[in-house]
Amino acid sequence: MLPNQPSSPQSGQRRLLLGVFHGVPTTKKSIFDLPSVPSALRLANQAIDMLEGAAKAGKVGGHFLPSLYQRRAKVELQAGHPNDAATDMARAMNLLQKEAQPGTFSSTLGRAYLLLARTLQAQSKVDEARAAARSAMEHVQSTVGTDHPDTRSARQLAEVEAQPR
Numbered sequence: 001m002l003p004n005q006p007s008s009p010q011s012g013q014r015r016l017l018l019g020v021f022h023g024v025p026t027t028k029k030s031i032f033d034l035p036s037v038p039s040a041l042r043l044a045n046q047a048i049d050m051l052e053g054a055a056k057a058g059k060v061g062g063h064f065l066p067s068l069y070q071r072r073a074k075v076e077l078q079a080g081h082p083n084d085a086a087t088d089m090a091r092a093m094n095l096l097q098k099e100a101q102p103g104t105f106s107s108t109l110g111r112a113y114l115l116l117a118r119t120l121q122a123q124s125k126v127d128e129a130r131a132a133a134r135s136a137m138e139h140v141q142s143t144v145g146t147d148h149p150d151t152r153s154a155r156q157l158a159e160v161e162a163q164p165r
Helices: 009-022 037-056 062-078 082-099 107-122 126-144 149-158
Strands: none
Touching: 037 062, 062 082, 062 107, 082 107, 107 126, 107 149, 126 149
């Protein structure tokens, strides 16, 4: 779009959705500042539907999907929907692992493992959560250091004792 041309309502909506959801400075609010979790989920669903459609049509934007799945998973956890969050984290992890270089560490993948661990913990899957937290710790410790808050969180989740059933 040229600078002096008016934007269409549809392109404005896309910019707003992506801005609100991805933290781009097209708005002063982030998805976590919205008045309600249902509003955040509605916007998350719209943004993901839009990008999934673009990716299926062969257009750009598909590389944002792992991040958007993770952001929606955080909102779903906040809403008390750990199973939905787990579905989104499975999608995010699948996409991220396809892009990962074997034998290398990534803070992006480490943070995804950390959110996966929290999601599994919310589902009371303690052993799986600990395994994901160990993977998170390996990635984030190698990339952002041992004193980083993500490394400490991963370490803490990895050390959680299995609860008797």
